[in-house]
Amino acid sequence: MKLYGYWRSSAAYRVRIALNLKKIPYEYCAVNLVKDGGQQHSEEFHRINVNELVPVLVDGGISISQSLTILDYLDEQYPEPMLIPLHGEVRYKVKELAQDIAVDIHPLNNLRVQQYLINHAEFDKQDELDWLRHWIMVGFSALDDKLRHTAGVYSVGAQVSLVDVCLVPQVYNALRFDVDISQYPTIERLYYSLNEISAFMLAAPQYQPDSPIKKPPSE
Numbered sequence: 589m590k591l592y593g594y595w596r597s598s599a600a601y602r603v604r605i606a607l608n609l610k611k612i613p614y615e616y617c618a619v620n621l622v623k624d625g626g627q628q629h630s631e632e633f634h635r636i637n638v639n640e641l642v643p644v645l646v647d648g649g650i651s652i653s654q655s656l657t658i659l660d661y662l663d664e665q666y667p668e669p670m671l672i673p674l675h676g677e678v679r680y681k682v683k684e685l686a687q688d689i690a691v692d693i694h695p696l697n698n699l700r701v702q703q704y705l706i707n708h709a710e711f712d713k714q715d716e717l718d719w720l721r722h723w724i725m726v727g728f729s730a731l732d733d734k735l736r737h738t739a740g741v742y743s744v745g746a747q748v749s750l751v752d753v754c755l756v757p758q759v760y761n762a763l764r765f766d767v768d769i770s771q772y773p774t775i776e777r778l779y780y781s782l783n784e785i786s787a788f789m790l791a792a793p794q795y796q797p798d799s800p801i802k803k804p805p806s807e
C-alpha cells in the first residue's frame with residue numbers, strides 16, 4: 589500500500605493516524621507541496637490525482653483521493669479498530685463531527701486558499717493569519733460545545749473514531765497558526781490525551797521522513 593502525502597498536510601495526517609491504528613504497513617511517497625511551486629502540480633502527480641491534492645492512497649489496483657473516502661475504505665478493508673461505527677445514532681454523530689472538521693473547517697485553511705488570498709485578494713501576511721484563525725475559531729467554538737456532550741476518553745464515548753483521527757491534525761494546524769486552544773477545554777483535553785497514543789504520536793508531522801524538523805519520537 590502506498591500513501592502519497594506531505595509531512596504537514598493535515599488531510600494526509602488523518603490517514604497516517606488510521607493506518608497506524610489499524611497497524612497497516614505502507615510506503616510513504618512524499619509530495620512536496622511548496623518546493624518549485626508545489627510538486628502536486630507536476631505532470632507526474634497530476635496523473636495520480638487530477639485534483640492536485642494529497643493524500644492519495646494506492647492499494648493494489650485501486651487509487652483513492654479524499655481523506656474521508658480513504659478512511660471509509662480502510663475501515664471496510666481493515667475493520668480493526670472500526671473508526672466509523674456501523675449502526676445507530678453514534679454512526680451519524682461520528683460522521684457529523686468528522687465532517688465539521690474535514691468539510692467545514694479544514695478547506696478554509698488550505699494552502700491553495702492561502703496562496704489565493706495573498707496573490708489575488710490583496711491580503712498581507714497578517715490578514716491571512718487573521719483569516720486562518722477566524723475560521724478555525726468559528727469551527728472550534730461549535731465543535732467544543734458538541735464534544736462536551738459526546739466525549740468520553742475519546743471524542744465520541746469510549747471508542748476511538750473518525751472524529752479523533754480528524755481532530756488531532758486540525759488542532760495541530762490551529763497551534764501552528766497560534767490559536768489559543770485553552771478557549772476550547774474539551775478539544776484541548778482530547779488533543780493532549782490522544783497524542784499520548786503511539787498511533788497518533790507517530791503520525792505527527794515532525795516524525796515523517798520528509799519533515800525538515802529532524803526530531804526522533806523519543807525526544
Ligand SMILES: N[C@@H](CCC(=O)N[C@@H](CS)C(=O)NCC(=O)O)C(=O)O
Nearest residue numbers: 597598599641642654655698699700
Ligand atoms: N478534501 C481533501 C482535501 C485535501 C487537501 O486539501 N490537501 C491539501 C493538504 S492538507 C493539499 O494537498 N494542498 C495542496 C494545495 O493546496 O495546493 C481531503 O480530505 O483529502
